[in-house]
Amino acid sequence: MRVLIVEDEPLLGSAVRDRVRQVGHATDWFTTLEEARAALEVATYDILLLDLGLPDGSGRQLLKAVRRSGSTMAILIMTAQDQISDRIAGLSEGADDYVVKPFDLGELIARIEAVARRYAPLPGPCVRIGAVEIDLSRQSLRRDDIEIELTAREWAVIELLARRPGAICSRERMEEALYGFGEEIESNAIEVFISRVRKKTGPGLIHTVRGRGYRLAGNGQS
Numbered sequence: 001m002r003v004l005i006v007e008d009e010p011l012l013g014s015a016v017r018d019r020v021r022q023v024g025h026a027t028d029w030f031t032t033l034e035e036a037r038a039a040l041e042v043a044t045y046d047i048l049l050l051d052l053g054l055p056d057g058s059g060r061q062l063l064k065a066v067r068r069s070g071s072t073m074a075i076l077i078m079t080a081q082d083q084i085s086d087r088i089a090g091l092s093e094g095a096d097d098y099v100v101k102p103f104d105l106g107e108l109i110a111r112i113e114a115v116a117r118r119y120a121p122l123p124g125p126c127v128r129i130g131a132v133e134i135d136l137s138r139q140s141l142r143r144d145d146i147e148i149e150l151t152a153r154e155w156a157v158i159e160l161l162a163r164r165p166g167a168i169c170s171r172e173r174m175e176e177a178l179y180g181f182g183e184e185i186e187s188n189a190i191e192v193f194i195s196r197v198r199k200k201t202g203p204g205l206i207h208t209v210r211g212r213g214y215r216l217a218g219n220g221q222s
Contacts, residue, residue, distance in 0.1 A: 001046035001116060001156075002176050005029040006036045006062065007078060008054050012101070016049065016078075019105040020112070021180075024152030024159075028180040032056045040066070044176060045073055047112060052079040052090070060093060067094035074115045078103070127162045129216055130204050134162045141201065148200050153178055157193050161206065161216045170213040 003020050007013035008031040017029040028043070030036050033056050039045075048066065052059040063075060077090045080101045087098050096115045099108060127134040133142045141148045141158060150158065160169055160177050174190045186192070194206055194214060207217030 002026040002044065002180070003028075003047045003049060003112070004036065004039060004043075004045040005049045006033070006054065006059060007031065007049070007051045009051075012078075015105060016108065019109065020049075022152060023109055024156035024178075025112075026176065026178050026180045026183075033059070033062050036062055037065075039181070043181070046177075047074040047076065047116060049076050049078055049108075049112075050095075052077060052081055052086075060090065063090065063093050063095060074118070076108075076111060076115055078108075127165055127216070129165075132201055132205050134158060136162055143201055150197070150200065154193060154197050154200070157190075157197055161214065165216050168209050168213045168215045173213070 003025050005013060005016055005020070005027060007016060007029065010031075013029050013031065017027045020027045028039055028045075030039060031054070033054055048062075050059045050063060059077070059079070063077070066073060066075065075095045076097045076099065077095045078099050078101065079086070079090075090098055096118065097111050099111060127136070131144045135141070136159060139155060139159070141150060141155075156178055157174065160174060171190050174193075175185055178190075178193075179185050194208075198206060205216065207215055209215060
């Protein structure tokens, strides 16, 4: 997934960015409404992590603007405003969840995953392709009942494909999901990740659709 973080506290913003990247999501972090609006004009995000108290206005302005635009992007508010009335206002204006500072980063990741599942329901408890079993809820992959260890970005590739089994995912969409602004992307980065996953999982899991991208495959395709 690609995550937009709008948070003006340097220590918290960098901590959230690093933790979200650590679990395999692409992240862009900005500290003002103006920067966030500019980012939304040029990139597609799956989730917005939004502080309410920003230097150039309230995050609720952005929240309402996003919802007025018809966007179905998931929005999670991060704020020190812990009054019940503040929470009700944010949720009624279109936020999907609300965490009050200070919060545990592990809890934040759990909430991100929970919100993501509402917008992109899992195809089932597990996705099975030949000898491979992908458990999206537990973020694990097993082949012949042996768990395969994947890096965060290798798992991100698998998750992106497994959420829509059989559908083609373009190289560009993968780059968007794995990299944020300012991150250097090698010309063959996606091919490298696909190659690594194939080496770990064996043939028959990921099928290349020439000129279009990749999809999960079965029946011995690779």
